[in-house]
Each structure stands twice: as structure tokens, then as C-alpha cells.
Amino acid sequence: MEKHILTKLQNLRDEDLVSFHVPGHKMGKIYDKLGYKNILEEIYTLDTTEIDGTDNLHNAKEIIKDSQDRTAKIFNSNKTIYLVNGTTCGVQAAIMATCNPKSKIIVNRDCHQSVINACILGDLKPVYIQTKVCQNTNIIKGVAVEDVIEIIDNNLDSKALILTYPTYYGSTYDLKTICEYAHSKNMIVIIDEAHGAHLELSDKLPKSAIIEGADIIIQSTHKTLPAFTQASMLHIKGNRVDEKRILSMLRFLESSSPSYLLLNSLELAVDIYEKHGKNLMEDLLNIIDEFKSKFINRENILIHNEMDKTKIFISLKDLGITGYDLDEILRRDYKIQVELSNYYGVLLICTIGNDKEDFNRLEKALEDLLSKINKKDILEDTNYPKNLPTKVLNPRDAFYSDKKTVKIEDSIGKISGEYIIPYPPGISLISPGEIITQEIITYIQQGIKSGMIISGIKDTSLKYIAIIDKN
Ligand SMILES: Cc1ncc(COP(=O)(O)O)c(C=O)c1O
The missing domain is CATH 3.40.640.10 (Type I PLP-dependent aspartate aminotransferase-like (Major domain))
Structure with missing residues (x-):
């Protein structure tokens, strides 16, 4: 029997990856730790x-x-x-x-x-x-x-x-x-x-x-x-x-x-x-605080939380490294898998399934990177589009309209027939029925050059796009 999916998943598991991504059980680690393995096996x-x-x-x-x-x-x-x-x-x-x-x-x-x-x-x-x-x-x-x-x-x-x-x-x-x-x-x-x-x-x-x-x-x-x-x-x-x-x-x-x-x-x-959540969360938040304290006031690295402290954003933009590159380096050289990257940094999702050892490996990886990487040029800024695209058609009308494919440079000012969704996070920058703007296309083209992945559109290299021709 061919077992492509299974084999690949087994190989990944055996790679000993540190998971700072979903799902929250962290490759089953929490089940093993809390004694749920037998239940899962049956x-x-x-x-x-x-x-x-x-x-x-x-x-x-x-x-x-x-x-x-x-x-x-x-x-x-x-x-x-x-x-x-x-x-x-x-x-x-x-x-x-x-x-x-x-x-x-x-x-x-x-x-x-x-x-x-x-x-x-x-x-x-x-x-x-x-x-x-x-x-x-x-x-x-x-x-x-x-x-x-x-x-x-x-x-x-x-x-x-x-x-x-x-x-x-x-x-x-x-x-x-x-x-x-x-x-x-x-x-x-x-x-x-x-x-x-x-x-x-x-x-x-x-x-x-x-x-x-x-x-x-x-x-x-x-x-x-x-x-x-x-x-x-x-x-x-x-x-x-x-x-x-x-x-x-x-x-x-x-x-x-x-x-x-x-x-x-x-x-x-x-x-x-119910049984373990609060204790495990207390431990996790303490580990995160301790981890962050190691990098406070350090040059060239930003480690940031928004209000939910279980999400950690790490940026090495002062070293000229994009989030897309950092994502790849962490996975390739340190076997650390993050949840997502944007141009400036990577996002880690930490859950009660993570433990101290995960953060030790992350700390070591970052220390190693900081000691090895020579400062390149400062990253050129690429700002998230500020203006909402104008909606001309409601999503359903747009979805069912006839479309034609044009070169991306000919699409500015036209009504999009497709989504453009940087993935992750899966948030659409243009949706069917909205006017395509230069600001959004420039942002996505810059992103693609540095490693952004887009979905929702047939041509993911963004050379062509379907538009709705309403004269
Ligand atoms: C904000 C937000 N809502 C909804 C979803 C969809 O969730 P699910 O994967 O559980 O279907 C996602 C998935 O990434 C998301 O980021």
C-alpha cells in the first residue's frame, strides 16, 4: 500500500520539531505528558x-x-x-x-x-x-x-x-x-x-x-x-x-x-x-516571561507580545532579515516551526502543550543567530495597505459575474474577480467585487518577492488576475 501522507507525517514527527504552531496539543506532547496516551491509542x-x-x-x-x-x-x-x-x-x-x-x-x-x-x-x-x-x-x-x-x-x-x-x-x-x-x-x-x-x-x-x-x-x-x-x-x-x-x-x-x-x-x-488548564497556563506564562527577559534591551532583536501573551512576535528586521527568511532559517537550521511569518517577523503560538524545553531550544537558536548573523542592510519598509478598497459589487454578485483574465498592471482600477489572500493569516486584501488598487498590488508584489505566499487567486505569482468587466 502506498502511504505517502502517513510516511511524510511520520517523518515529520521523527524530525523532533519544536512546535510553536497549531494544533495546540503540540504533536501530541500534552497527551503523553498528562497520561492520555492509552485513551488515544484505543x-x-x-x-x-x-x-x-x-x-x-x-x-x-x-x-x-x-x-x-x-x-x-x-x-x-x-x-x-x-x-x-x-x-x-x-x-x-x-x-x-x-x-x-x-x-x-x-x-x-x-x-x-x-x-x-x-x-x-x-x-x-x-x-x-x-x-x-x-x-x-x-x-x-x-x-x-x-x-x-x-x-x-x-x-x-x-x-x-x-x-x-x-x-x-x-x-x-x-x-x-x-x-x-x-x-x-x-x-x-x-x-x-x-x-x-x-x-x-x-x-x-x-x-x-x-x-x-x-x-x-x-x-x-x-x-x-x-x-x-x-x-x-x-x-x-x-x-x-x-x-x-x-x-x-x-x-x-x-x-x-x-x-x-x-x-x-x-x-x-x-x-x-478543567483539570490542568489553569496550572499549565500559569507555568506557560512564567516560562514566556522568563524567556522574554533574556532578550530585553538586546540589540537587533524584538520580542513582542500583544495583550494575549501566549502569542509571541519575533523580529530580526534590524539585522536585515525578513520574517519569511527567519521562518525558513528556524525550521531548516534549528527544527523550530513557527505559526506564520510576515515581512517583519514571525509569530509563535504557544499553548499549554509547550514546555520549558521548547523555549530553551528557541532561546539557544536565537542566541546562535544573533551571534552569527552580520548586519545586512536595514530592511526597506513595506507598509500594510492603509486604504480599504472600494466595494462595487457585493461578494455574491461578484462571485457569479463573468470574468476575464488580464495582466496585473492592467488591472488597477478594475473590479477584482478573485481574492488575494496572503496565507497565513488568510485575511483577504482584495475580495471579488472590489476595486484593485496600486497600493495593494505594490504591497503584495513586494511581499511575494521576499517570500509571502498568496492564495485565493489562480495565478499565485500575481502576474495575472481575473477581473469583472462591467464597462
Ligand atoms: C481569525 C480566524 N477565524 C477563523 C479561522 C478558521 O478556523 P478553523 O481552522 O477552525 O476553521 C481562522 C483560521 O486560521 C482564523 O485565523
């Missing part, structure tokens, strides 16, 4: 489907309902629904369950692509809020409360608003004020908390959207807690939301045979969260 014999006694995720009444109810108590929600198709399907179900076709929804511009895809599926009109970006690091910092309030005031006919909180980089903002204001205008607040399932494990971390007053909160349990990839949760808080509609949408968006391996892994993650 899990393959428990793979099943909806038969007598196994309940049904899409109409949970027995074991799955009980498990979800226990989790709801632990996560402080009124209702928790397990997801087997990631936060992607939870975001889409939440949006389409709260908004009817043709209605407006307020969206942070740096949203995950699943939000725009939901606007295509549900025929919605997104109204974008610009996000703040740090010009020295290109760290995406999230929305400003005053901008959200202004957009709400100008779009009182919106049914809902959806925001990413925290951002991929761990930035947060005053969500409580936003929720109160949106509720005073009868809007439902949906929070894409893909990167924040761990927040309630410590008072030193920002508060979860569940506590800050959001109505629907979707978390990628697999990213920042120890669950298998694709295993996420949707939490409902309060009584503004029609739970039945969310469940109906999930039936459209998820498999009719949800994986029991994934459901089991969610239950395992919750068990670890």
Missing part, C-alpha cells in the same frame, strides 16, 4: 457513526448533549455546540442564521475568509470596518471602538456584526463597550474567537468574548487548546439568538456523519482544560 477502535447509543451531533439528546452541556458550564455559556468542521463552519452558520439574504452585516476588514464566503453563500452585504495595523511590524491590531460605533450608527439597518477577537497576533480591544452599544441598537454580536479558546485560563490574559457580552462566540479549540485539527466549538450566550436556526445551518455546512474521533478529542480537551 480511540481508533471507537470510530463509529450514528447508531443506537451514540447520539447524533445534529440532533443531540444523549451523550453528545450531556457532553456539550458540561462544557457549556465550564466555558460559562448558555449553550455549547461541538463543531467538526472548524471555526469556519461555526462562523458561517452564525452569520447565515442571524442575517437574511440581502441584509447588511458589519464586518472587520481583517476578517477570516470564511466570513466573506458566508456573505457569498448567504447573499449578504458586508459593511467593512478598517483594522489598525502597526506600521513597524505589520501586526494586525483589530478595530478601534470609535470606528465600530460610527459604523453602527451609519448602518442601523444591519442585523449583526462580526468581529475577530483576539486577532491572530493576540491583540484585543474593548469588546464590552462594543457589545453594549450594538445591543442598544438591536444588533447581534458574533465573535470569531478562533484564536482565543484558552483566554479564561488566566486572569493575566484578556477576557473571553463569552464574558465580554457577545451573543455567539466561535472558538478553534484545536488551535489554542489540545483538540484535534478541525475540532471547534460554538457558544451561545444570552437570549438574542435563535439556536434552532444555527443548528439548521450547521446541518447544511457540516457532514451528516460527524467524526466521533473529533468529538472525543473535544471532550478530552475540555477534560484537560
Whole structure:
């Protein structure tokens, strides 16, 4: 039997990589450490489907309902629904369950692509809020409360608003004020908390959207807690939301045979969260503080946290090294895998699955790099685009319009027929239906030259792009 995927994964595992990326169980390390190995070893014999006694995720009444109810108590929600198709399907179900076709929804511009895809599926009109970006690091910092309030005031006919909180980089903002204001205008607040399932494990971390007053909160349990990839949760808080509609949408968006391996892994993650989570998080935050203290006031290196201290941004831009290069060097020469890179630096996702040894290896690698690398030219600045592209067509109309392919230099001022999404983080800079601008194309072309990967577009070298020809 050919075993290409398996063989490759086994080889990767045997490489002894340090994982500062998702999934949060860190290549199974946390399961071994906490004694869950035996359970996992028998899990393959428990793979099943909806038969007598196994309940049904899409109409949970027995074991799955009980498990979800226990989790709801632990996560402080009124209702928790397990997801087997990631936060992607939870975001889409939440949006389409709260908004009817043709209605407006307020969206942070740096949203995950699943939000725009939901606007295509549900025929919605997104109204974008610009996000703040740090010009020295290109760290995406999230929305400003005053901008959200202004957009709400100008779009009182919106049914809902959806925001990413925290951002991929761990930035947060005053969500409580936003929720109160949106509720005073009868809007439902949906929070894409893909990167924040761990927040309630410590008072030193920002508060979860569940506590800050959001109505629907979707978390990628697999990213920042120890669950298998694709295993996420949707939490409902309060009584503004029609739970039945969310469940109906999930039936459209998820498999009719949800994986029991994934459901089991969610239950395992919750068990670890409840029994060990706070202690492990305290240890992790101490290790991170200690690690950072070694590099404080050191020349040529920036080690930075936003509000969520489990996300670490490292930049060697003062040595003339791009984040894309640093990403490659750490993996190739030190067997350290980061989560993502941008032009200025790399982002590490640390979870309760990481231990002191991981940070020792990271510290050694950085010390070695600092001692070896001679200062090259300072990196030329490449600033994240400041201006939102103008939306001419709603995403669904754009998606279904006829398109033609043109050279990228002939596309400026035309309506894009494709996405341009630097991946990761999977945030679209141009979406179908928006006017292509020189500012955005220059930013992406510079990025590609230095190692940025883009998706959402057929020609990923960005020489050609599909446009919508509307004369
Ligand atoms: C902000 C954000 N939302 C949603 C998602 C989708 O999450 P999932 O991979 O659980 O489907 C991601 C994935 O990277 C993300 O970064």
C-alpha cells in the first residue's frame, strides 16, 4: 500500500520539531505528558457513526448533549455546540442564521475568509470596518471602538456584526463597550474567537468574548487548546439568538456523519482544560516571561507580545532579515516551526502543550543567530495597505459575474474577480467585487518577492488576475 501522507507525517514527527504552531496539543506532547496516551491509542477502535447509543451531533439528546452541556458550564455559556468542521463552519452558520439574504452585516476588514464566503453563500452585504495595523511590524491590531460605533450608527439597518477577537497576533480591544452599544441598537454580536479558546485560563490574559457580552462566540479549540485539527466549538450566550436556526445551518455546512474521533478529542480537551488548564497556563506564562527577559534591551532583536501573551512576535528586521527568511532559517537550521511569518517577523503560538524545553531550544537558536548573523542592510519598509478598497459589487454578485483574465498592471482600477489572500493569516486584501488598487498590488508584489505566499487567486505569482468587466 502506498502511504505517502502517513510516511511524510511520520517523518515529520521523527524530525523532533519544536512546535510553536497549531494544533495546540503540540504533536501530541500534552497527551503523553498528562497520561492520555492509552485513551488515544484505543480511540481508533471507537470510530463509529450514528447508531443506537451514540447520539447524533445534529440532533443531540444523549451523550453528545450531556457532553456539550458540561462544557457549556465550564466555558460559562448558555449553550455549547461541538463543531467538526472548524471555526469556519461555526462562523458561517452564525452569520447565515442571524442575517437574511440581502441584509447588511458589519464586518472587520481583517476578517477570516470564511466570513466573506458566508456573505457569498448567504447573499449578504458586508459593511467593512478598517483594522489598525502597526506600521513597524505589520501586526494586525483589530478595530478601534470609535470606528465600530460610527459604523453602527451609519448602518442601523444591519442585523449583526462580526468581529475577530483576539486577532491572530493576540491583540484585543474593548469588546464590552462594543457589545453594549450594538445591543442598544438591536444588533447581534458574533465573535470569531478562533484564536482565543484558552483566554479564561488566566486572569493575566484578556477576557473571553463569552464574558465580554457577545451573543455567539466561535472558538478553534484545536488551535489554542489540545483538540484535534478541525475540532471547534460554538457558544451561545444570552437570549438574542435563535439556536434552532444555527443548528439548521450547521446541518447544511457540516457532514451528516460527524467524526466521533473529533468529538472525543473535544471532550478530552475540555477534560484537560478543567483539570490542568489553569496550572499549565500559569507555568506557560512564567516560562514566556522568563524567556522574554533574556532578550530585553538586546540589540537587533524584538520580542513582542500583544495583550494575549501566549502569542509571541519575533523580529530580526534590524539585522536585515525578513520574517519569511527567519521562518525558513528556524525550521531548516534549528527544527523550530513557527505559526506564520510576515515581512517583519514571525509569530509563535504557544499553548499549554509547550514546555520549558521548547523555549530553551528557541532561546539557544536565537542566541546562535544573533551571534552569527552580520548586519545586512536595514530592511526597506513595506507598509500594510492603509486604504480599504472600494466595494462595487457585493461578494455574491461578484462571485457569479463573468470574468476575464488580464495582466496585473492592467488591472488597477478594475473590479477584482478573485481574492488575494496572503496565507497565513488568510485575511483577504482584495475580495471579488472590489476595486484593485496600486497600493495593494505594490504591497503584495513586494511581499511575494521576499517570500509571502498568496492564495485565493489562480495565478499565485500575481502576474495575472481575473477581473469583472462591467464597462
Ligand atoms: C481569525 C480566524 N477565524 C477563523 C479561522 C478558521 O478556523 P478553523 O481552522 O477552525 O476553521 C481562522 C483560521 O486560521 C482564523 O485565523
